[in-house]
Amino acid sequence: MRKHSETLRRVGQTATRGRKEILRILEEAPIPLSPRDIHDRFPEPKPDAATVYRNLSLLLSLGLVRSVALHERSRRYEAASAGVHRHRVVCRDCGRIEAFQAATCDLSKIEEEIRRRLGFKVADHSLEFFGSCPDCQAKEQTE
Amino acid sequence: MRKHSETLRRVGQTATRGRKEILRILEEAPIPLSPRDIHDRFPEPKPDAATVYRNLSLLLSLGLVRSVALHERSRRYEAASAGVHRHRVVCRDCGRIEAFQAATCDLSKIEEEIRRRLGFKVADHSLEFFGSCPDCQAKEQTE
DNA sequence: ATTGCAAATGCAAAATTTTTGCAATGTAAG
DNA sequence: CTTACATTGCAAAAATTTTGCATTTGCAAT
Numbered sequence: 647m648r649k650h651s652e653t654l655r656r657v658g659q660t661a662t663r664g665r666k667e668i669l670r671i672l673e674e675a676p677i678p679l680s681p682r683d684i685h686d687r688f689p690e691p692k693p694d695a696a697t698v699y700r701n702l703s704l705l706l707s708l709g710l711v712r713s714v715a716l717h718e719r720s721r722r723y724e725a726a727s728a729g730v731h732r733h734r735v736v737c738r739d740c741g742r743i744e745a746f747q748a749a750t751c752d753l754s755k756i757e758e759e760i761r762r763r764l765g766f767k768v769a770d771h772s773l774e775f776f777g778s779c780p781d782c783q784a785k786e787q788t789e
Numbered sequence: 790m791r792k793h794s795e796t797l798r799r800v801g802q803t804a805t806r807g808r809k810e811i812l813r814i815l816e817e818a819p820i821p822l823s824p825r826d827i828h829d830r831f832p833e834p835k836p837d838a839a840t841v842y843r844n845l846s847l848l849l850s851l852g853l854v855r856s857v858a859l860h861e862r863s864r865r866y867e868a869a870s871a872g873v874h875r876h877r878v879v880c881r882d883c884g885r886i887e888a889f890q891a892a893t894c895d896l897s898k899i900e901e902e903i904r905r906r907l908g909f910k911v912a913d914h915s916l917e918f919f920g921s922c923p924d925c926q927a928k929e930q931t932e
Numbered sequence: 933a934t935t936g937c938a939a940a941t942g943c944a945a946a947a948t949t950t951t952t953g954c955a956a957t958g959t960a961a962g
Numbered sequence: 963c964t965t966a967c968a969t970t971g972c973a974a975a976a977a978t979t980t981t982g983c984a985t986t987t988g989c990a991a992t
Binding site: 805807836837839 | 967968970971972979
């Protein structure tokens, strides 16, 4: 993928196989993936797990990927497409994860409050929802 | 602490030392703690780490504690005082964590959108902010 | 194309974090 | 106080993440 090589060079980093594949894998995934998931999706020859971790940490610091915390054992990661801001909904019963782009994600009121009361300058936020998916709601009815 | 014994019995669980201490430690902490932090704060004799993990997982399923994901290696945990709904602000530079209770935490618009578009019934959410604390903002100015 | 150098990877080992089985112990009820 | 059952300690293992070092790779300048 030429695109990813360019992206990497633009930020002054070498475009290695590991990095390009991670970016591709994350862009193709509909939901955020754990380091393990990413490693599993690598085409052969698979790199060492250490390479995946090292690159995720680099890409994260470059802002090319974002981490998503769904209260699991590992964090997950997603491609950080500029301007796009997604949230997740997780089903507590079956674990299903859905991503959606909120039409109205206006937290400016709260951020204003944070600045006023705590003096923090907010750069980013992380918002996830938990509940039950349509299928699991249906099952509850039956039981 | 009589209070915690009662809380535990009310939900049909035995009030053991481990559980009571975890509830006490979490209630006294101003910020959410990792399993390690909790273990460190136990008075002697400290229980085995396994006990801390087992109890956290029980208390979590009982709804007596909540997990907080600040995109670190471990999750953190906080006491789930009924009715109280807190959020965190984390400084990306120094790691400082502040908790605050938003006067306006109205996500009903988004939850409505989720129900309409994805059919999920949202039960809970998790919202954290990241940015820079007053001290680190001051330091940036100087440099 | 070839070469050379810095940077990234593979590999192995270790550090951390979390989970599990089983015997010993503690809790709460009778 | 004793009994029945749940919980804990302990040890071991599983899972996740990090690190050092020799080797290989990416890529810019021949």
